[in-house]
Amino acid sequence: MPSSAERKPATPSAPASSGGVxxxxxxxxxxxxxxxxxxxxxxxxxxxxxxxxxxxxxxxxxxxxxxxxxxxxxxxxxxxxPRLIRLGESASRLLGTWARPHLARLVEETGETANMALLDGDEVVYVAQVPSRHSMRMFTEVGRRVLPHSTGVGKALLADAPPEEVRALLARTGMPAATEKTLTTPEAFLEALVDVRECGYATDDNEQEIGVRCIAVTVPDAPTPAAISISGPAGRVTQAATDTFVPLLREVARDLSTALATTANGG
Missing domain, CATH: 1.10.10.10 (Winged helix-like DNA-binding domain superfamily/Winged helix DNA-binding domain)
Known part of the structure; x- marks a missing residue:
């Protein structure tokens, strides 16, 4: 959705641009x-x-x-x-349904759990997941809500937000520590966002759950702020694995963006 600064003023006398109402x-x-x-x-x-x-x-x-x-x-x-809430919840579920084939590709090629999350107000909500074939279960599950400061998807979703908006969000939510690795000050979190912008992906390194690492990227031009991620045991999601996973994550995010745009346009 374009921002208010980007949205063009309507032309009052113009006919419906799509031939609709x-x-x-x-x-x-x-x-x-x-x-x-x-x-x-x-x-x-x-x-x-x-x-x-x-x-x-x-x-x-x-x-x-x-x-x-x-x-x-x-x-x-x-x-x-309030009636928009019901529409939004249904749309979020559909968004997760459309994302699942793309997440399945991530699981097939990496062997790790793949997730999709949205920024809903001040929280991150997971709307889709395809689990790893391995037996270890991640903390994430569809419908779970977490605070963005302790997750890779949260960092990815907030990376381009103005610092004052990020500070305001953190002031509203607080920054409770999920583990001893969780970032618990606005300064540390804002510094992490600088790293996300520089490298083009976000990580959660034992910050939400000890022993688990997560790599996340945003879905470009999504109808609502969205990110996809790969999560797994820190012993498998190493820096070497990250170097392999990130290009794949970006490719899948682009493919998902195209699929969502086609769906939105009735294709």
């Missing part, structure tokens, strides 16, 4: 702009960013409120509504 396109565009703005906006803000006239926005928002997808706050601003 213009009011639907506008309504979904407004929902995405609300999400970009943090989930709560005023009508004037939406008018300024979308280019649509206030009466049109008011009519669309009134419909979205009636359907439960938007709610009007006591301060007269509009916030994303």
């Amino acid at each position: 213009q009011s639907l396109e506008r309504a979904f565009d407004l929902l995405e702009r609300m999400a970009d703005a943090g989930g709560e906006v005023g009508l004037s803000e939406l008018s300024g960013s979308s280019g649509l006239p206030l009466p049109t926005i008011h009519r669309l928002m009134r419909t979205l409120v009636a359907c439960g997808y938007v709610r009007q706050q006591p301060n007269r601003r509009y916030a994303l509504g």
Whole structure:
């Protein structure tokens, strides 16, 4: 999803660009702009960013409120509504379903467990997993939520976020230690994110579970921030193995990105 800075203003008089229903396109565009703005906006803000006239926005928002997808706050601003939660949960499950064949390829070629995770608010949630053929079980499982500071996928997902946003997130969640290796200060975590940006992948080295290493990369242009990872015993996921796994992770992430884009476009 493009950011609010990247999203182009709508042309009020233009027909629906896809040959579909213009009011639907506008309504979904407004929902995405609300999400970009943090989930709560005023009508004037939406008018300024979308280019649509206030009466049109008011009519669309009134419909979205009636359907439960938007709610009007006591301060007269509009916030994303609770009915979107059900849609989001269903979409997350489908995202995991679409990812599984790609994760299976990772398992086939590396022998280790492959995971897909999303950034959901301040937490990382695992939405798909294909387990290793080996008997050792990882801490991860589909549906589990963890704090991003102790995971490779969390580092990958936050690597490009502005430092002030990362600090704010860490202040909200705290940085509890899962193991003695967990990073427990914002400075150490921000330094780790610099390393992620420089090398292009993130690691969890015994930070969530002693004896387990994880390597993660983001899925480029995913519809929501997503990352895939390989996790396994530290004795197998060595630096030498990492050098082999990272190019494969990047290739699979690109393939998954293409698959998601094709699905989103109805292909």
